[in-house]
Amino acid sequence: MNILLLRPHPGNEQFGLAPFFRVEPLGLEYVAAALLAGGHTVTIADLRFRPDAGTWVRRTRPRIVGISCLHALEYDQVVETARAVRRAAPDAFILVGGHAAMACCGPLEDNCIDAIAMDDGEEVIPVLVGALDRGAPLTETPALRLRTADGWVTTPPLAARPSLDLIPLPARHLVARHRSGYHCLLFKPVWLIETARGCPFRCSFCSVWQLYDRTYRERSIAAVVEDFAATGDAVFVADDLFWNNPPRSLELANALKRRSVYKRWILVQSRTDLISRNSELLEAWRPLSKDFDIFLGFEFASDRGLSGITKDAGVKESLAAARVARSLRYGINGNFLIDPDWEEDDFRELWDFVAAHGLQRSGFTLLTPLPGTDSYREHASRLEGLPWADFDMHHLLWEPRLGAERFCELYAETWRRSILNTAGDKKLIDWLRQVRPLQIPYMIRVMRRTQAMMKPETYLKAYAETRNAAGRDPATAARTGCACGGRSA
Numbered sequence: 001m002n003i004l005l006l007r008p009h010p011g012n013e014q015f016g017l018a019p020f021f022r023v024e025p026l027g028l029e030y031v032a033a034a035l036l037a038g039g040h041t042v043t044i045a046d047l048r049f050r051p052d053a054g055t056w057v058r059r060t061r062p063r064i065v066g067i068s069c070l071h072a073l074e075y076d077q078v079v080e081t082a083r084a085v086r087r088a089a090p091d092a093f094i095l096v097g098g099h100a101a102m103a104c105c106g107p108l109e110d111n112c113i114d115a116i117a118m119d120d121g122e123e124v125i126p127v128l129v130g131a132l133d134r135g136a137p138l139t140e141t142p143a144l145r146l147r148t149a150d151g152w153v154t155t156p157p158l159a160a161r162p163s164l165d166l167i168p169l170p171a172r173h174l175v176a177r178h179r180s181g182y183h184c185l186l187f188k189p190v191w192l193i194e195t196a197r198g199c200p201f202r203c204s205f206c207s208v209w210q211l212y213d214r215t216y217r218e219r220s221i222a223a224v225v226e227d228f229a230a231t232g233d234a235v236f237v238a239d240d241l242f243w244n245n246p247p248r249s250l251e252l253a254n255a256l257k258r259r260s261v262y263k264r265w266i267l268v269q270s271r272t273d274l275i276s277r278n279s280e281l282l283e284a285w286r287p288l289s290k291d292f293d294i295f296l297g298f299e300f301a302s303d304r305g306l307s308g309i310t311k312d313a314g315v316k317e318s319l320a321a322a323r324v325a326r327s328l329r330y331g332i333n334g335n336f337l338i339d340p341d342w343e344e345d346d347f348r349e350l351w352d353f354v355a356a357h358g359l360q361r362s363g364f365t366l367l368t369p370l371p372g373t374d375s376y377r378e379h380a381s382r383l384e385g386l387p388w389a390d391f392d393m394h395h396l397l398w399e400p401r402l403g404a405e406r407f408c409e410l411y412a413e414t415w416r417r418s419i420l421n422t423a424g425d426k427k428l429i430d431w432l433r434q435v436r437p438l439q440i441p442y443m444i445r446v447m448r449r450t451q452a453m454m455k456p457e458t459y460l461k462a463y464a465e466t467r468n469a470a471g472r473d474p475a476t477a478a479r480t481g482c483a484c485g486g487r488s489a
């Protein structure tokens, strides 16, 4: 069967990591690998590059179109993409999958979409393709939210959670034409690798563990080594939690060394308590890359702040992790959460903490209830009517305790104290010194764009637009709750 897989443009790449990061659609590459193994013809089109969905559909004439939906902020854009596909191919079967689709599928229950995959694509899609091929009824095809003449129904779940080794390597060759466009800040091209999936912890602001029932699945060491060896020298590891299983992680580091796989840059995501407890493991990994960065959630500057969320790690662990990582020359890109309920003193506490511990490379995101979390279900009533594109952790979604004006001043001031402020300690010229001459125009563009985050007007304007959109156009606004019977219901 002829299948087209689409990675839509997210629609909102204004804040946070979005201006710096554009990475390959790894989920679609695994789905494609499963389909290729079944003898199907597959194209992956990344719509963040030209041409558009309609052109790809006319060019490839697919029987099935799969669209990925990674983030909640993409829901409306995914529906728009599905509409464009429907116009170009009225008879194609349109399927949506991906993290946000699985976590809360209600916003995707639109007439232009035929089904939503409620589990890993490599497992769901081959069975679906087989059923469509035979003309069998889809109501028995596992792990779907399906549009029927009687409305949306949920099909039985998968019999077991699939092993990640079902499909050992992603079909990266299908995005080869975009490779030079995939980048993470200074590193270009960049490769995305997954060594494990899920998380056994239970942070209240995160949708990952809820989706995978706190499971943690690992790829085999042989498959991961093969993937590292086959990819380029700048790697972002997509795992929700790196270094979670120390013995396996040590084995992986040793296997990479035996195979002489060394990189220029690696970025991983982990937890403060894991890092603070496993300095020997970090020592074993450090020689594997010239530069090695860690994304780390610090969340709050005090245990009092941390007590308002579930995180199961304290400030002691944050500081110990920073110490261990620094002593081994890892780059620490921490993240703090800013609560719209904050008073002035909470901001000052954060600024003092960042300055005292030299954490100016951190990011600062607004505590946002994301679909698929308990916090989303708690806040459902105040989120009604908001545009999905604004769920980017930088848009204010409701009136903060301090009032929008004062809150946005303090939020912008928080960013002004960060390394990204080119009027601060690290000037534009210092950023430019770090890049090759060819990268200078790109760097200037990104840094210019980032300066908007230092201005209160940026957030105030965004907040006014959020409120206007919610009041004016309920058709494109968030539907709260998830009546889909999916994992989050």
Ligand code: B12
Pocket (backbone or CB within 6 Å): 010, 012, 013, 014, 015, 016, 017, 018, 021, 022, 023, 024, 025, 026, 027, 028, 030, 031, 065, 066, 067, 068, 069, 070, 071, 072, 073, 095, 096, 097, 098, 099, 100, 103, 117, 119, 120, 121, 122, 124, 125, 192, 194, 198, 206, 207, 208, 238, 239, 240, 365, 370, 371, 372, 391, 392, 393
């Ligand atoms: C890579 C990544 C990014 C990249 C985005 C990629 C890009 N724009 O180029 C970057 C770093 C830029 C990013 C940014 C952000 N991200 Co992000 N990101 C991820 C991450 C770590 C990995 C995704 C991945 O590739 N996984 C590996 C692949 C193999 O798995 P997969 O994508 O899930 O695919 C499988 C299935 O989902 C399914 N599938 C996927 N697509 C399809 C399609 C079809 C048709 C089918 C059938 C199946 C299917 O099958 C695949 C194979 O099993 C996830 C964590 C996660 N667990 O999803 C967070 C995650 C998706 N991000 C998240 C968030 C919050 C953000 C930010 C808002 C963070 C911020 N502070 O700014 C921004 C938003 C950016 C924006 N404006 O667009 C949240 C989303 C929460 C939510 N409910 O919305 C996640 C879940 C992290 C978390 N723990 O909370 N992100």
